[in-house]
Amino acid sequence: MRTRFAPSPNGPLHLGHAYAALVAHDTARARGGAFILRIEDIDGERSRPAFVEETLLDLGWLGLPWDGKPVFQSQRLESYAAAGERLKAMGLLYPCTCTRAEIAAAATTFGPDGPVYPGTCRDRRVDPAAAAAWRLDVERSLTMTGPLSWTDEVAGRQTATPMMFGDIVLLRKDLPASYHLAATLDDAADGISLVTRGMDLFNATHIHRLLQALLELPVPTWLHHPLLVEPDGRKLAKRRGSPSLGDRRRAGEDGRTIAQALREGRFPAGISLSRGVHQTP
Numbered sequence: 001m002r003t004r005f006a007p008s009p010n011g012p013l014h015l016g017h018a019y020a021a022l023v024a025h026d027t028a029r030a031r032g033g034a035f036i037l038r039i040e041d042i043d044g045e046r047s048r049p050a051f052v053e054e055t056l057l058d059l060g061w062l063g064l065p066w067d068g069k070p071v072f073q074s075q076r077l078e079s080y081a082a083a084g085e086r087l088k089a090m091g092l093l094y095p096c097t098c099t100r101a102e103i104a105a106a107a108t109t110f111g112p113d114g115p116v117y118p119g120t121c122r123d124r125r126v127d128p129a130a131a132a133a134w135r136l137d138v139e140r141s142l143t144m145t146g147p148l149s150w151t152d153e154v155a156g157r158q159t160a161t162p163m164m165f166g167d168i169v170l171l172r173k174d175l176p177a178s179y180h181l182a183a184t185l186d187d188a189a190d191g192i193s194l195v196t197r198g199m200d201l202f203n204a205t206h207i208h209r210l211l212q213a214l215l216e217l218p219v220p221t222w223l224h225h226p227l228l229v230e231p232d233g234r235k236l237a238k239r240r241g242s243p244s245l246g247d248r249r250r251a252g253e254d255g256r257t258i259a260q261a262l263r264e265g266r267f268p269a270g271i272s273l274s275r276g277v278h279q280t281p
Contacts, residue, residue, distance in 0.1 A: 001033035012244035061255035095132035
């Protein structure tokens with residue numbers, strides 16, 4: 001079996017990342033499997049080589065060695081483009097020029113990511129010269145795949161209900177691919193058989209299962225683990241300045257001791273573990 005830890009190098013890692021890496025690493029080791037490190041570095045405006053180096057140092061400091069060489073999303077852009085062209089040829093992608101403000105104003109329902117796109121551009125001609133994102137026609141896609149399901153090791157068997165997202169963007173205006181498309185293709189390319197990730201991404205799996213069916217990709221099992229959260233219940237986040245692993249490492253703290261404390265459910269004052277909330281159809 002193969003698991004992976006897939007951080008984005010757009011900021012320093014914190015204890016939440018350490019916990020996610022620990023779950024993937026320890027699960028692989030306990031089952032005699034491989035633990036893969038994937039760097040999700042296709043956000044050209046925010047990704048920094050310095051943060052890649054910090055990630056490698058942090059994992060070593062925690063005592064979480066990975067197997068093989070790290071893999072980089074930036075080396076896989078052709079595979080994302082090819083998948084996009086395949087879905088276009090199937091008649092499942094359409095260009096969209098709507099802004100977030102326009103979507104928010106027109107939306108009548110809300111999904112896991114906020115206002116659900118109302119399909120404004122689905123049947124509208126878009127100027128080929130216009131900067132456009134490419135959206136997946138989810139309803140039409142489901143007529144091709146039929147009913148789908150997936151399995152989480154904790155939550156059990158799930159019926160895939162990607163319609164909760166509406167027609168999601170797969171090819172962005174500003175990036176080579178969306179998280180949904182890139183992560184799904186990468187997990188297949190890396191031979192990942194167990195996708196471990198936080199409960200905040202539980203609902204995203206409904207979309208990923210649809211993409212696997214459309215692109216004829218292997219279907220892994222998932223394990224969505226609890227999140228480390230701040231006193232107000234929000235998950236730890238780089239943008240809110242959660243203490244970084246690098247700062248702890250440079251201050252002389254023992255990374256292996258921190259990793260063992262996380263294994264045992266002992267967290268710094270004010271930090272707790274939350275299973276989060278997910279929808280189970």
